[in-house]
Amino acid sequence: MTTTLGAYDDVLDRYAPVLGLETHVELGTATKLFCGCSTAFGAPPNTQVCPTCLGLPGSLPVTNEAAIEFTVKIGLALHCEIATWCRFARKNYFYPDMPKDYQVSQYDEPLCTDGYLDVVVGGEAFRVEIERVHLEEDTGKSLHVGGATGRIHGATHSLVDYNRAGIPLVEIVTRPVQGTGHKAAEVARAYVTELRDVLRDLGVSDVRMEQGSLRCDVNLSLMPAGATQLGTRTETKNVNSLRSVERAVRHEVERQGARLDAGERVVQETRHFHEDSGTTSPGRSKEEAQDYRYFPEPDLVPLAPARELVEGLRATLPEPPSVRRAAFAEVNGFTAIDLEQMVNAGVLDLVGETIAAGASPTKSKGWWLGYLVGRANELDVEVSELAITVAQVARISELEDSGELTNKLARQVADAVIAGEGDVDAVIESHGWKVAGEDELIVAVDAALAAQPDIAAKIRDGNQGAVGPIVGAVMKATGGAADATRARELILERAS
């Protein structure tokens, strides 16, 4: 690939992006969709299987009632219509991740249709329209052997574990999302974040992206600004973290923009996302042309969710995340902008838990949004996966409030905890980190003033703006252990 990448914003000055998101959610039922096998994650291979999910002759599927109810709840929470009658469909394909040689899915009769989910980015509301929500069975997991690093290309053979085969999987498909402009990547991330929170509040899935219980395919196309005809889209498969959703959109915008600028065409294809580089590469374009020969599943009778059942489930829906968040903001004195920033950075729950662990709302927000999100980005991990607990953040915040740590020292403590050096107090103890005492501070202030007599003179003449460099010098001399406010007072006092 020799295409050069145009900068994201530059491309979006000239092209309008069109997004589409397909999200797969593994339901948190105790058993699989059509048999009584456990759905627990992490069991040894092929220990959660039976004749039905292995597709052995003579076995017959029976639908798990909880999976239907969970799917209807998801549809209702996304403001969808719930079908009065629909059928499962057989999707035929020859790939060993399904032992039956077909997957039971839904085709032209999904359980839920025509909904929406609202998200807010940069103070602007976007309505993402949902085309359909349908239920299907998940596939088995394949290990590809003999090729480079587990890739399917070049493998000599594959090994299949069917524990995951038959776990209920809900697919949520949006309509094309237009009008996002430069916010395309953030809207995509905000949508998946919001969807994850809705699903978690419903209690229908553990929505753990790192374990694959929430997986995302990102469709993107560009069209010249002002055009009405949609461009050629690519589908980036299995984008498995919130950060990656945003990065995948950014990358595809830049890649497609560079191609279009060079007069090349965008190839309609599926692409793979690479977590390490944040780039995509072409997958099999054959898939596009595949005919799955869908037909109504003869082994399962149609579904006809009774209206009483649907209304009963509607009555059990929790309040939407937006309402819950507004109440949270009110109680803690956060503004709408604070709230949006915390939601889209994925730290709202962490901030809430840090407050519950004893830190003030302002400090809790400041720690996560102002420091730890940045650290997570530097370390290339999700902020929720940083090796620091909310209790540890609350403890550091408490020591900062009581004056036992300066902000600089507090950040050093946080870094040491994240680096695995130990718990907060142990790290402070082992490094001997403590705020500089009054005597130490006076020595440092006098030395700094003596070293820069010109500045000291300015301060003496009443130029308070000149204090900054001296505060900086004091901070440096004390290794960040000086209380900046007290240092400032001392500088003014000692200079005159």
Next chain:
Amino acid sequence: MSDSELDAMAGQLDVILSAVGRVQQVAAADIPPTSHAVPLTNVFRPDTAAAGLSAEEALAAAPAAEQDRFRVPRILDDE
């Protein structure tokens, strides 16, 4: 095909076409195709676990197994 085979087939084809004709009389545009012969909906089971197979049992009939997994031929041809 021999003439005698063709004669036999012609007769059978006639029977098949007249059967199709009879179906077409009944299958008006407002009658949906039948996918299920029994008029049942909503057959469910509760979400309770049932014992399945052990890995050993599951793999017993597999043509090949490795690391407690089903061993299958390579999926993609070399490109």
